[in-house]
Amino acid sequence: MTRRTIRIAMNGVTGRMGYRQHLVRSILALREQGGLDLGDGEVLWPEPVLVGRREHALRALAQRHGLTEWSTDLDAVLADERTEVYFDAQVTAARPDALKRAVAAGKHVYTEKPTASGTAGALELARLARDAGVKHGVVQDKLFLPGLLKLKRLIDGGFFGRILSVRGEFGYWVFEGDWQEAQRPSWNYRAEDGGGIAVDMFPHWEYVLHELFGPVTSVTAQVATHLPERWDEHGKPYAATADDAAYGIFTLAGPDGPVTAQINSSWTVRVHRDELVEFQVDGTHGSAVAGLRGCRAQHRSATPKPVWNPDLPATGSFRDQWQEIPDNADFDNGFKAQWELFLRHVVRDEPYRWDLLAGARGVQLAELGLRSSAEGRRLDVPELSL
Missing domain, CATH: 3.30.360.10 (Dihydrodipicolinate Reductase; domain 2)
Known part of the structure; x- marks a missing residue:
């Protein structure tokens, strides 16, 4: 089997949900099982880049789990061409701006909800992602x-x-x-x-x-x-x-x-x-x-x-x-199961319907x-x- 690495910027993983369900029980769990078997002789290996505002908390998380990449500079992580996916588990107020920056940088986006504080903002995000041609998904665990x-x-x-x-x-x-x-x-x-x-x-x-x-x-x-x-x-x-x-x-x-x-x-x-x-x-x-x-x-x-x-x-x-x-x-863990579907959507273009428009309906x-x-x-x- 060949192994393909996918670099994922994970913003908000110092919070309760971002850490427990998305980092530990989803992305790190995928690594523990040897990666995501795509079924065609290729295994997808998720490489998380921890992003947040608190440098000491990010460093401690990285050390705890043997990870090497973390940053308090979101724009720098998004500017890195190796980064393919941006994930957001921040507080709601900080989410729309970060998602817009990720879309503008041409990254596929996967996010917790609500995606915005109002319907107009949520629809704007969906339109921006559509027009940018990036893949997008919303957690519906x-x-x-x-x-x-x-x-x-x-x-x-x-x-x-x-x-x-x-x-x-x-x-x-x-x-x-x-x-x-x-x-x-x-x-x-x-x-x-x-x-x-x-x-x-x-x-x-x-x-x-x-x-x-x-x-x-x-x-x-x-x-x-x-x-x-x-x-x-x-x-x-x-x-x-x-x-x-x-x-x-x-x-x-x-x-x-x-x-x-x-x-x-x-x-x-x-x-x-x-x-x-x-x-x-x-x-x-x-x-x-x-x-x-x-x-x-x-x-x-x-x-x-x-x-x-x-x-x-x-x-x-x-x-x-x-x-x-x-x-x-x-x-399997519901968060991990949906992560697997979204990653397949990104790398194999498999169908995925829980997108930013679906997120806008929730808002x-x-x-x-x-x-x-x-x-x-x-x-x-x-x-x-x-």
């Missing part, structure tokens, strides 16, 4: 979760009949930071820094709903800042100006007619479910509940016949009446969700195009 892959298998097999509704629950309690350290960085709770759960999670819900059930055609949302004060990484109190909970109702254009989806997203909820995110899908022929890894289903032929009687205790467990969907496959849904909450009404979601 939840599509590659084992639980949702099993759910997709049920959908493709016609298990549900006509799908009627989707109900999603996501979230957990993020500590305020006073008596226990918060699990998320403080900028997430400051609107002026691009924080907010609607901006963070509605882009996820857009691609999950779009890919599995149909495009979102309308949104009704209510956002809230339930905890107005939090404490930052240095133990100092600050005003939480961003929403920490978002409650959304979405209309979808399903293949067999409209589908109603309800999704609650909250960093102020204590978990009483099997996984941190769960989706229940109900159809005329059956229902299923999918989480991060598991998926359970109940066919109409096995559906019990409950009778409402509050005077008598339940005699059995409703959960026990559902069937666990088997794995039937080996599931649009978040923007309309916040507007719906502010105006107290349902809003249509227009179809985007370049």
Whole structure:
């Protein structure tokens, strides 16, 4: 086999998501397995160049993982003709400018979301990438979760009949930071820094709903800042100006007619479910509940016949009446799986549909969700195009 090296500028890998999921569990994992086998006698070897603002943090990461290239000068890395791909996992406010610079330098771009702070900016990025002729992709990792892959298998097999509704629950309690350290960085709770759960999670819900059930055609949302004060990484109190909970109702254009989806997203909820995110899908022929890894289903032929009687205790467990969907496959890390697809897209021009236009749809849904909450009404979601 021959080995081809692809040099990837990775910006924002000192952050939680950029480091754990993208550097360690994706790019370094690919190196640990000997590279990405392209299937035609060639192996692709990813060579990361760590980029960021904190020199000491980049040096420490490089030393920890035996890497030799890191830089605080993004323009210099982009000017290097050996760099083929630019990846961005920075805070949202810094992302659009860096992506524009990468596109202008002729680099293929792969990025976390949201891709911009507004729909106009997200569409501008997509147009710039199209006009520059570079390949572009947006992380849409939840599509590659084992639980949702099993759910997709049920959908493709016609298990549900006509799908009627989707109900999603996501979230957990993020500590305020006073008596226990918060699990998320403080900028997430400051609107002026691009924080907010609607901006963070509605882009996820857009691609999950779009890919599995149909495009979102309308949104009704209510956002809230339930905890107005939090404490930052240095133990100092600050005003939480961003929403920490978002409650959304979405209309979808399903293949067999409209589908109603309800999704609650909250960093102020204590978990009483099997996984941190769960989706229940109900159809005329059956229902299923999918989480991060598991998926359970109940066919109409096995559906019990409950009778409402509050005077008598339940005699059995409703959960026990559902069937666990088997794995039937080996599931890799979802971030790594999408990285592999994007890299194949770059070097082999294989199909890839999760591009900057798809990312713009997520930004649009978040923007309309916040507007719906502010105006107290349902809003249509227009179809985007370049």
